Amino acid sequence: xxxxxxxxxxxxxxxxxxxxxxxxxxxxxxxxxxxxxxxxxxxxxxxxxxxxxxxx
Numbered sequence: 001x002x003x004x005x006x007x008x009x010x011x012x013x014x015x016x017x018x019x020x021x022x023x024x025x026x027x028x029x030x031x032x033x034x035x036x037x038x039x040x041x042x043x044x045x046x047x048x049x050x051x052x053x054x055x056x
Contacts, residue, residue, distance in 0.1 A: 006038065015042045 011032065018028045025043065029036040 006034065008042070011038075012042055012046060015039055016046055016048055019043060019048045 011034065014032060015028055018031060023031070025039045026036050029039045032039070
């Protein structure tokens, strides 16, 4: 049995909002309960830049 498709209309804004707050792809995936691969694909599709790393 195939998995149901993700509702991109609901997932994409959540991914973009979490990324703006500086969350990593793995953290976003855990928070939303989806795969990290799905998050990375969405970030590329949305053209969301990676957050700048803080200097130590």
